[in-house]
Amino acid sequence: MANDEFPLRVGSDAAFAAVRKWFEWTGFTEDAVKEHFEIPHLHHLLYAYGLQREFLEKKYQARGITVFQARTFIGGYADTAENFATYMGVDNLGAFFELGLLVEEEYDRYSCPVLLYPAMGFWVTADRGLRPDGTGYRGKDYVMSGTEFLCRQYVDTVSTAPCKAFLDMGSGSGLAALVGTRFAARSFGIDITHRAVQFADFNKHLNGCQNLTFLEGDMFAPVHGMHFDRIACNPPFEPPLKEGMIFSVGGADGEAILARLIAEVPQYLEPGGRLYCQVSGTDREGDPFDVRLRRWLGAAAEECDTAVFIRVGLKPNEYAIQQILGENQDSWKLQEWLLFYQKLKAEQVILGHCIVQKRASADRPTFHIRRTFGERTGLKEMEWLVDWETRVASPGFAEWAMASRPMAREGWEAIVCHEMTNGKLEARSFEFVQTHPFDARLPAASWMVMVASRSDGSFRASEHFDFLKGKVEVTEADFLAGLVEMVRAGVLVLEGRQG
Numbered sequence: 001m002a003n004d005e006f007p008l009r010v011g012s013d014a015a016f017a018a019v020r021k022w023f024e025w026t027g028f029t030e031d032a033v034k035e036h037f038e039i040p041h042l043h044h045l046l047y048a049y050g051l052q053r054e055f056l057e058k059k060y061q062a063r064g065i066t067v068f069q070a071r072t073f074i075g076g077y078a079d080t081a082e083n084f085a086t087y088m089g090v091d092n093l094g095a096f097f098e099l100g101l102l103v104e105e106e107y108d109r110y111s112c113p114v115l116l117y118p119a120m121g122f123w124v125t126a127d128r129g130l131r132p133d134g135t136g137y138r139g140k141d142y143v144m145s146g147t148e149f150l151c152r153q154y155v156d157t158v159s160t161a162p163c164k165a166f167l168d169m170g171s172g173s174g175l176a177a178l179v180g181t182r183f184a185a186r187s188f189g190i191d192i193t194h195r196a197v198q199f200a201d202f203n204k205h206l207n208g209c210q211n212l213t214f215l216e217g218d219m220f221a222p223v224h225g226m227h228f229d230r231i232a233c234n235p236p237f238e239p240p241l242k243e244g245m246i247f248s249v250g251g252a253d254g255e256a257i258l259a260r261l262i263a264e265v266p267q268y269l270e271p272g273g274r275l276y277c278q279v280s281g282t283d284r285e286g287d288p289f290d291v292r293l294r295r296w297l298g299a300a301a302e303e304c305d306t307a308v309f310i311r312v313g314l315k316p317n318e319y320a321i322q323q324i325l326g327e328n329q330d331s332w333k334l335q336e337w338l339l340f341y342q343k344l345k346a347e348q349v350i351l352g353h354c355i356v357q358k359r360a361s362a363d364r365p366t367f368h369i370r371r372t373f374g375e376r377t378g379l380k381e382m383e384w385l386v387d388w389e390t391r392v393a394s395p396g397f398a399e400w401a402m403a404s405r406p407m408a409r410e411g412w413e414a415i416v417c418h419e420m421t422n423g424k425l426e427a428r429s430f431e432f433v434q435t436h437p438f439d440a441r442l443p444a445a446s447w448m449v450m451v452a453s454r455s456d457g458s459f460r461a462s463e464h465f466d467f468l469k470g471k472v473e474v475t476e477a478d479f480l481a482g483l484v485e486m487v488r489a490g491v492l493v494l495e496g497r498q499g
């Protein structure tokens with residue numbers, strides 16, 4: 001696919017080693033940059049407007065190596081050859097020029113033609129977006145940076161447990177695949193644009209990674225016949241209402257690339273393997289997002305579990321206004337956005353994550369779940385839930401659960417509704433409310449509140465059941481189902497400790 005003047009060169013190993021050594025030696029780290037600019041996320045250096053921009057500009061005026069690095073490699077400012085020689089030394093400068101990381105401008109000034117930022121212990125290059133002075137890249141194959149908020153959110157929600165083969169689908173600048181080299185014996189990245197693969201490959205060399213391969217191609221074509229125990233993807237998912245960039249637009253309804261990924265992924269997953277995917281889409285009248293996602297699996301739904309996690313849910317008009325303001329689009333565009341969602345019969349636009357797990361063996365049914373993030377929900381909680389549901393669906397669960405010692409989690413509330421009947425105030429209904437590990441509300445029977453309040457880990461579930469006998473009417477099957485629901489709602493843990 002299109003490749004407009006790729007600015008970097010894969011030069012000698014010695015040049016890459018020299019650049020790396022200089023970055024290491026001078027401490028060009030994410031923390032150092034965040035600390036100097038007093039920002040929680042590098043994203044703010046790229047996207048700052050108004051007062052925040054003014055604040056950062058002042059910070060850019062300070063002296064010192066961190067500011068020099070941030071100005072040059074993140075901010076994209078040119079500086080004098082003399083300053084470069086002072087900060088970097090002439091030998092190091094040679095290595096940066098060899099790799100194309102520095103170019104000479106007019107009047108004896110140098111600048112970095114790409115964005116180069118520290119992220120998660122790596123140094124990553126990507127395209128520098130178009131700036132007011134007209135510099136920067138804006139081809140359709142523009143390669144987004146891993147400092148983008150959504151990209152970091154994606155990388156932070158991919159499991160880092162050790163695995164054999166990891167694939168980052170749509171790898172862009174390659175940050176997730178670089179991180180994959182830490183936990184996977186072999187890490188792969190695939191991207192449809194030649195430019196993204198060039199950046200990713202450059203980043204591989206820049207970081208001296210060995211067990212990493214970047215391939216160019218449409219979806220899984222370059223790895224046909226291979227299997228991975230972990231696949232991750234941050235697919236393009238914007239509606240076709242913005243500038244049509246390959247990295248951002250997700251086909252006619254914004255979900256087309258995700259739909260293809262979900263349809264194709266089962267044949268590339270090892271049994272027990274998982275896909276971790278950042279998703280965005282719509283809940284439509286009579287057709288919620290998670291139901292559609294399961295449909296995309298086709299026949300593979302019989303062997304794959306799906307878990308959809310909603311981080312943000314917005315009414316289509318709220319989402320459209322946010323997009324128009326964020327992109328500085330004209331207000332008349334709002335009509336187009338609203339019409340687009342009307343045609344889809346969209347009730348909610350969602351942003352979140354999904355995990356698709358290929359069943360390890362056929363001895364259990366699959367499960368399909370959807371949850372809403374609480375204030376502290378992240379990867380750990382998503383993984384916990386998928387592990388829990390896998391256990392619930394596996395043979396021997398009932399015996400294991402009855403022998404477990406339930407423990408109440410912190411923080412749940414029970415809302416009790418009382419009713420005055422025949423001069424007596426009586427509790428009529430109960431509801432558990434919890435914000436961790438997920439936002440949950442669970443209508444409950446009175447015995448459930450009783451069990452939850454005495455679950456301190458000292459009694460087995462079977463002993464709780466015996467305790468209820470004679471007090472309330474509940475079968476063992478209903479008791480077990482209630483326990484499972486209480487674990488799902490974050491009221492109890494059965495593992496014997498807080499998750």
Ligand SMILES: C[S@@+](CC[C@H](N)C(=O)[O-])C[C@H]1O[C@@H](n2cnc3c(N)ncnc32)[C@H](O)[C@@H]1O
Pocket residue numbers: 144145146150151154169170171172173174175176190191192193196217218219233234235236237246247248257
């Ligand atoms: C939203 S970007 C994510 C990039 C990177 N993973 C990140 O998080 O920074 C989506 C990426 O998918 C790539 N892509 C789009 N369609 C693709 C396809 N059919 N096959 C492979 N990659 C594709 C784009 O080129 C782009 O790099």
